[in-house]
Amino acid sequence: MARNLDASCRLCRREGMKLFLKGIRCIGDKCGFTRRGYAPGQHGKLSRKLSNYGLQLREKQKVKRMYGILERQFRRYFTMASKTKGVTGKVLIQLLERRIDNVLLRAGFAASHAQARQIVRHGHVYVNNRRINIPSYLVENTGLIEIRAKEKPIKNIRETIELTKDWPKPSWLDIDNQNLKLKVLRFPEKEDLQLPVQEQLIVELYSK
Numbered sequence: 001m002a003r004n005l006d007a008s009c010r011l012c013r014r015e016g017m018k019l020f021l022k023g024i025r026c027i028g029d030k031c032g033f034t035r036r037g038y039a040p041g042q043h044g045k046l047s048r049k050l051s052n053y054g055l056q057l058r059e060k061q062k063v064k065r066m067y068g069i070l071e072r073q074f075r076r077y078f079t080m081a082s083k084t085k086g087v088t089g090k091v092l093i094q095l096l097e098r099r100i101d102n103v104l105l106r107a108g109f110a111a112s113h114a115q116a117r118q119i120v121r122h123g124h125v126y127v128n129n130r131r132i133n134i135p136s137y138l139v140e141n142t143g144l145i146e147i148r149a150k151e152k153p154i155k156n157i158r159e160t161i162e163l164t165k166d167w168p169k170p171s172w173l174d175i176d177n178q179n180l181k182l183k184v185l186r187f188p189e190k191e192d193l194q195l196p197v198q199e200q201l202i203v204e205l206y207s208k
Contacts, residue, residue: 056205059198066195067096068113073136078206089199090190097188100125100145101135106194107175107182108164109147109157119157124149139184147180154180168194 081092110116
């Protein structure tokens with residue numbers, strides 16, 4: 001499986017905002033973006049006015065990095081969204097939010113997308129009693145998600161839940177931390193996002 005191996009803090013600096021790619025470690029003064037909040041590279045401190053295309057490209061790159069996916073997969077989600085009934089930008093965000101690795105992150109069972117993908121890959125996640133080991137699996141609005149694992153993975157997940165207990169939890173999920181279960185109550189909306197996204201810029205970029 002292809003991965004983006006660039007330094008996480010460098011990606012946040014490139015987009016000009018914290019994307020919380022490293023989870024808990026992004027909070028505090030040791031965060032690379034906190035210490036150097038300008039773009040990476042030799043000319044990172046120079047202020048530049050972006051063209052319309054530049055704004056569209058940066059928005060697309062930001063969303064890709066937020067969800068930890070690469071270009072080919074992101075374009076596939078856009079194609080799915082454009083063929084689905086409804087507003088393309090809204091459907092695109094819903095598809096990304098419905099990824100099983102993202103759902104675990106939003107629920108606080110993982111502190112980053114990387115950690116959530118590891119939980120899924122190791123076969124600890126069941127959706128409606130069916131074992132799921134594909135991080136890109138899309139949950140439905142009636143999905144019942146459970147964590148089933150041996151003692152050590154369960155201990156690690158409970159420790160993560162304790163660390164993320166103060167994080168805002170989305171209203172489209174019914175979370176049972178005690179039993180490591182959660183239920184999808186409805187499809188997510190843009191208002192449920194924890195970071196600002198201008199999805200229309202992405203639609204304009206891919207519609208050229």
